[in-house]
Amino acid sequence: MILAAALFCIGLFGVLSRKNAIAILLGIELMLNAVNINLVAFWRYLDPSRMAGQVFAIIVFATAAAEVAVGLALIISVYRRRSTILADEIDLMKW
Amino acid sequence: MNFWNDPINFIADWLRGLLTSRGMTTGLSTVILFFIGIVVLIIFAMMLDIFLVWVERKVVARFQDRLGPNRIGPFGLIQPFADIIKLVIKEDITPAGADKLVYNMAPVLAMASVILLWAILPLASKIYGVDLNVAVLYLVAAGALGTLSIIMAGWSSNNKYALLGAFRMVANMISYEVPMVVTLLIPTILANTMSVKGITDAQHSVWFVILSPLGMMIFLISAIAELGRAPFDLNEAESEIVAGFHIEYTGMKFGLFYAGELLHAFTFGGFVAMLYFGGYGVFGLEKFLPFLQAPLVSALIFLAKAMVGYWVIMWVKYSMPRIRIDHLLAFNWKFLTPLSLVVLCVTAIASKLLSGSPTWLVAMVMFLANVVIAWLTIEILRGVGRRQRKVEEHLTSPSSPLVRHGSE
Amino acid sequence: MTPDQIIFLISAVLILVSALMVVITHNLVHAALWLVAALFGVAVLFAILNASFLAVVQVVVYIGAIAVLFVFAVMLTRKELRDRGTQTRANWWIPALLGVLILAGLAYLILGQPDVSRTAPAIPAGVDTLRALGTALVSPDGYALPFEAASVLLLAALVGAVYVAVGRRS
Numbered sequence: 001m002i003l004a005a006a007l008f009c010i011g012l013f014g015v016l017s018r019k020n021a022i023a024i025l026l027g028i029e030l031m032l033n034a035v036n037i038n039l040v041a042f043w044r045y046l047d048p049s050r051m052a053g054q055v056f057a058i059i060v061f062a063t064a065a066a067e068v069a070v071g072l073a074l075i076i077s078v079y080r081r082r083s084t085i086l087a088d089e090i091d092l093m094k095w
Numbered sequence: 096m097n098f099w100n101d102p103i104n105f106i107a108d109w110l111r112g113l114l115t116s117r118g119m120t121t122g123l124s125t126v127i128l129f130f131i132g133i134v135v136l137i138i139f140a141m142m143l144d145i146f147l148v149w150v151e152r153k154v155v156a157r158f159q160d161r162l163g164p165n166r167i168g169p170f171g172l173i174q175p176f177a178d179i180i181k182l183v184i185k186e187d188i189t190p191a192g193a194d195k196l197v198y199n200m201a202p203v204l205a206m207a208s209v210i211l212l213w214a215i216l217p218l219a220s221k222i223y224g225v226d227l228n229v230a231v232l233y234l235v236a237a238g239a240l241g242t243l244s245i246i247m248a249g250w251s252s253n254n255k256y257a258l259l260g261a262f263r264m265v266a267n268m269i270s271y272e273v274p275m276v277v278t279l280l281i282p283t284i285l286a287n288t289m290s291v292k293g294i295t296d297a298q299h300s301v302w303f304v305i306l307s308p309l310g311m312m313i314f315l316i317s318a319i320a321e322l323g324r325a326p327f328d329l330n331e332a333e334s335e336i337v338a339g340f341h342i343e344y345t346g347m348k349f350g351l352f353y354a355g356e357l358l359h360a361f362t363f364g365g366f367v368a369m370l371y372f373g374g375y376g377v378f379g380l381e382k383f384l385p386f387l388q389a390p391l392v393s394a395l396i397f398l399a400k401a402m403v404g405y406w407v408i409m410w411v412k413y414s415m416p417r418i419r420i421d422h423l424l425a426f427n428w429k430f431l432t433p434l435s436l437v438v439l440c441v442t443a444i445a446s447k448l449l450s451g452s453p454t455w456l457v458a459m460v461m462f463l464a465n466v467v468i469a470w471l472t473i474e475i476l477r478g479v480g481r482r483q484r485k486v487e488e489h490l491t492s493p494s495s496p497l498v499r500h501g502s503e
Numbered sequence: 504m505t506p507d508q509i510i511f512l513i514s515a516v517l518i519l520v521s522a523l524m525v526v527i528t529h530n531l532v533h534a535a536l537w538l539v540a541a542l543f544g545v546a547v548l549f550a551i552l553n554a555s556f557l558a559v560v561q562v563v564v565y566i567g568a569i570a571v572l573f574v575f576a577v578m579l580t581r582k583e584l585r586d587r588g589t590q591t592r593a594n595w596w597i598p599a600l601l602g603v604l605i606l607a608g609l610a611y612l613i614l615g616q617p618d619v620s621r622t623a624p625a626i627p628a629g630v631d632t633l634r635a636l637g638t639a640l641v642s643p644d645g646y647a648l649p650f651e652a653a654s655v656l657l658l659a660a661l662v663g664a665v666y667v668a669v670g671r672r673s
Contacts, residue, residue, distance in 0.1 A: 001613050002609075002610055002613055002614075003515045003518065003519070005605075005606055005609040005610060005613065006519055006606055007519065007522055007541075008605075008609075009602040009603070009605050009609075010522040010523060010525075010526060010602065011522070011526075012598065012601070012602050012605065013526055013598045013599055013601070014526030015598075016597075016598035016601070017526070017598040017599070018526065020531060022573065022577055022580065023526070023531060026525055026526075026534055026535065026538055026573065027525075029538060029565075029569065029573075030525065030526075030538070030541065033542065033545050033565075036545070036557075036561075037545060037548060037549075040548075040549055040552050040554050040557060041552060044552040044553060044554065052646075054556070054557060054636050054639075055636070055639055055650075057554075058557070058560070058640070059653050061557075061561070061564055061565070062653040062654075062656065062657055063653070063656065064569070065564055065565075065568065065569055065657070066656050066659070067660070068569050068572060068573070069572065069660050069661070069664045070660050070664050072572055072573070072576040072664075073663070073664035073665075073667040073668040074667055075576060075580065076576060076579060076668055077667050077668060079580040194530075194532070194533075197532070197533075227555065228555060229555050229556050229559045229633065232556070232560065232563060235559075235563050235567070236559050236562035236563045236566075238567070239562060239563050239567025239571075240567075242571055243566065243567070243571065243574075246571065246575075247536070250574070258578070262575075265571065265575075269567075269568070269571065272567075289633070
């Protein structure tokens with residue numbers, strides 16, 4: 001569990017401190033993996049005969065895959081319009 | 096258990112006894128035994144790979160009505176060793192702008208993704224690496240690692256043709272994973288288990304190729320596309336992009352890619368043999384001829400079947416022209432994927448409805464269902480082709496307003 | 504130390520080192536490849552925890568599809584082949600401090616639990632986890648509803664990604 005917490009914090013650091021939008025998505029992937037590790041560890045250590053842990057982990061997989069697909073599509077289309085994907089320079093909605 | 100019935104365990108016990116008698120604990124000796132087993136398996140796979148290079152060159156020569164290597168050794172058998180020596184003494188060039196770590200790791204990863212598959216390939220009922228209960232998915236996972244190594248190779252070569260070749264090849268491989276997974280599910284459903292040993296044992300009465308010939312053909316086609324061999328070999332289109340993602344690789348690194356591709360082809364031949372053609376068993380005959388159950392004999396049977404599968408893959412490679420990338424992807428998404436899904440649904444429903452019936456009834460019904468699906472597909476394709484021909488005729492007929500004659 | 508613990512330590516070190524390299528390295532393609540290493544370590548961890556289906560699905564879905572998507576996206580969104588400038592923001596020490604504080608807080612909470620380090624109970628013999636997982640996913644009194652919801656989510660993501668990426672052609 002400490003491993004999962006450490007992984008989560010590294011992912012958080014990555015999300016908050018990188019400029020490139022794709023690098024932010026990489027940090028989000030690390031956080032989702034940390035969550036999965038926790039889920040599977042809980043499933044194994046507490047009650048391996050109920051399937052709730054593994055099913056939840058599979059749903060998290062599916063959600064992560066969906067989110068990465070849509071996120072990357074958005075990033076590519078932003079790149080086509082604005083020729084940049086640095087998070088600082090995408091500021092049309094700022095005041 | 097003596098040597099003939101159970102060779103692997105026999106040797107393992109003897110070695111373990113040897114090691115513990117020198118004062119080693121059983122835990123450590125087990126770990127060492129595992130390592131020895133892994134090394135022996137890899138050595139076997141690589142020796143087979145060398146033999147496959149010779150087979151490939153002889154077979155392609157015969158298909159092209161010539162003799163093939165026959166100078167070195169009897170029938171050219173020492174030719175692969177000459178090839179290896181040549182590759183090893185070549186100069187090892189790394190391009191100037193290449194990403195050194197990624198560039199050097201890519202061929203290693205490509206070869207590793209193929210050797211990983213040998214862990215689950217059952218050579219006999221007692222000779223196999225490990226009996227995973229998710230072995231069918233493991234097959235797809237090893238293919239995914241191969242995809243990654245291709246991108247690494249294409250990107251790190253710092254060469255736009257390599258990158259283009261890598262992109263096309265990865266699009267090819269990812270697209271054809273879908274019908275491959277779907278047709279891998281067909282033996283899983285028919286055998287009720289994902290473990291390869293279970294699938295092979297479930298074919299002791301009837302081979303799955305009779306229960307689902309369409310599944311076998313779709314699996315073969317998508318396996319050939321996954322391997323990147325002709326007719327899906329845009330990557331190595333010598334006349335177009337000169338060897339694609341492995342342009343910049345010389346010497347033994349190229350040798351790893353090339354030998355890895357041949358071993359991959361043979362491994363997939365083995366998988367087709369195991370999933371659809373009964374693996375290491377000859378149906379029913381084991382009861383009559385007990386010597387067929389001995390592991391070494393069934394390993395030979397399995398290797399023979401895998402070699403036949405490999406020969407079919409080579410046959411397709413040297414007989415068909417290359418397919419264009421858009422035709423290739425359209426073929427996959429518009430034809431193979433819906434067809435394989437339909438075959439899967441029909442197989443699942445039929446297998447559930449007929450679960451208690453005698454084997455011959457199940458075999459006949461499923462075979463007929465496959466024939467019906469094939470016939471329907473051909474009818475649909477004919478209808479589509481007929482409509483397209485009518486549209487083209489309309490567009491190019493002399494009375495059409497779109498065609499102007501010379502002087503008006 | 505049991506071999507399980509040794510493998511766990513090795514894979515834990517692999518995961519943490521790879522994750523650190525993902526968020527620190529300058530070259531984005533290297534970052535994506537370090538992510539692959541981290542995901543592979545997570546797959547090894549799942550295999551040790553007897554979740555064999557999840558381990559293989561992790562390799563197939565995460566490494567085989569998501570990591571490949573990341574590498575493609577990195578290659579397609581750059582004007583030249585090299586990264587220029589710094590990749591981390593100027594005030595990177597704030598998130599680093601935040602990360603360390605949160606880690607310390609979580610570790611304190613975790614270690615304060617009563618039975619934090621115990622060995623796993625043995626899987627009851629005769630329970631085939633794979634078969635139980637399959638049954639749970641499709642049985643109506645199991646988890647069929649989340650399963651179907653996840654497939655609708657994937658369909659929505661598929662349609663959305665295609666629409667966003669292809670743009671308006673008509």
